[in-house]
Amino acid sequence: GAVVSQHPSWVICKSGTSVKIECRSLDFQATTMFWYRQFPKQSLMLMATSNEGSKATYEQGVEKDKFLINHASLTLSTLTVTSAHPEDSSFYICSARTGTGGLSEAFFGQGTRLTVV
Amino acid sequence: AQSVTQLGSHVSVSEGALVLLRCNYSSSVPPYLFWYVQYPNQGLQLLLKYTSAATLVKGINDFEAEFKKSETSFHLTKPSAHMSDAAEYFCAVSDFGNEKLTFGTGTRLTIIP
Numbered sequence: 001g002a003v004v005s006q007h008p009s010w011v012i013c014k015s016g017t018s019v020k021i022e023c024r025s026l027d028f029q030a031t032t033m034f035w036y037r038q039f040p041k042q043s044l045m046l047m048a049t050s051n052e053g054s055k056a057t058y059e060q061g062v063e064k065d066k067f068l069i070n071h072a073s074l075t076l077s078t079l080t081v082t083s084a085h086p087e088d089s090s091f092y093i094c095s096a097r098t099g100t101g102g103l104s105e106a107f108f109g110q111g112t113r114l115t116v117v
Numbered sequence: 118a119q120s121v122t123q124l125g126s127h128v129s130v131s132e133g134a135l136v137l138l139r140c141n142y143s144s145s146v147p148p149y150l151f152w153y154v155q156y157p158n159q160g161l162q163l164l165l166k167y168t169s170a171a172t173l174v175k176g177i178n179d180f181e182a183e184f185k186k187s188e189t190s191f192h193l194t195k196p197s198a199h200m201s202d203a204a205e206y207f208c209a210v211s212d213f214g215n216e217k218l219t220f221g222t223g224t225r226l227t228i229i230p
Contacts, residue, residue: 006160032216041126043207043220044161093160097216106218108153108160 002028004096006109013084013116021079021112023094029074030096034106035067038091050077084116119144119210123221131229136195138224140182140208143189150191151209151218152182161207167191178202203228 003026013019023033031052036044048069049057056069066088068080077096081088093111097104124139142148149168153161165176172184182193191208208221 004160009158034217041223041225043222046217046219049217091158095161095218104216105163105166106216108162110160111158113158 002026002096002098002105002107004030004094004107004109006094006112008112009110010113011115013114015085015116016083018080018082019084019114021081021092021094021114023077023079023096023109025075025096025107028096028098030077030098031074033071033077033094033096035069035077035079036093036095038093038111040091044093047079081114084114086116089114089116119148119212119219121208121210121219121221123206123208123224125224126222127225127227129227129229130198132200133197136180136193136198136202136226138193138206138208138226140191140193140221141189142191142208142210144210144212146212148210148212150182150184151211152176152180152191152193153207153209153220155205155207155223157204164193164206198226198228200228200230202226 005024007022033050035047038044047062050069050071052071071077095106095108120143122141151166152164155161165174167174167184175181180195205223207223209218
């Protein structure tokens with residue numbers, strides 16, 4: 001199947017700094033990518049939908065200025081956590097669909113564990 | 118709006134026993150339903166999906182699920198559990214025009230030797 005690569009797989013940063021997470025579709029073009037956040041022992045919560053060449057669509061309650069999303073190409077989307085705080089510590093997962101609509105399969109990155117100290 | 122309910126946040130079965138993970142959905146339009154597996158500190162891997170074709174769906178690693186509209190259910194089963202099946206399992210729903218997946222809260226499957 002298609003491969004979605006996420007980098008880094010884990011990161012520790014100091015409170016107040018910014019962290020960038022990359023999500024790449026390695027063998028297909030992804031018009032749309034999705035960013036999820038997963039708290040320990042909880043489900044995935046959709047944060048935003050990233051569209052190539054346009055602004056991301058954020059879910060209700062997600063701070064746009066804190067979680068900056070850039071989808072500069074059909075194979076790369078980035079999530080930047082700005083001015084990170086300990087409460088931002090979480091597991092962040094991206095996914096990309098191979099096509100459009102609900103029938104297209106979603107492939108997930110391996111996730112990034114962010115720890116803010 | 119769509120939603121998914123997974124009954125049982127934690128299920129334990131003996132190796133070789135039947136695995137049954139429950140999922141009920143709510144959707145105002147015909148749903149597409151998915152089961153994903155997540156191993157520790159990893160992303161999600163698709164096990165199987167229902168997209169309005171056959172109601173009994175077979176997936177990888179001998180997992181299967183049956184779509185029952187009358188019960189709004191999409192339970193995941195496997196005839197014989199293996200130690201490598203220990204993981205977190207998520208049921209998810211979307212619809213034809215919606216690329217967003219709505220996930221259930223997950224079920225952690227433990228296999229007892």
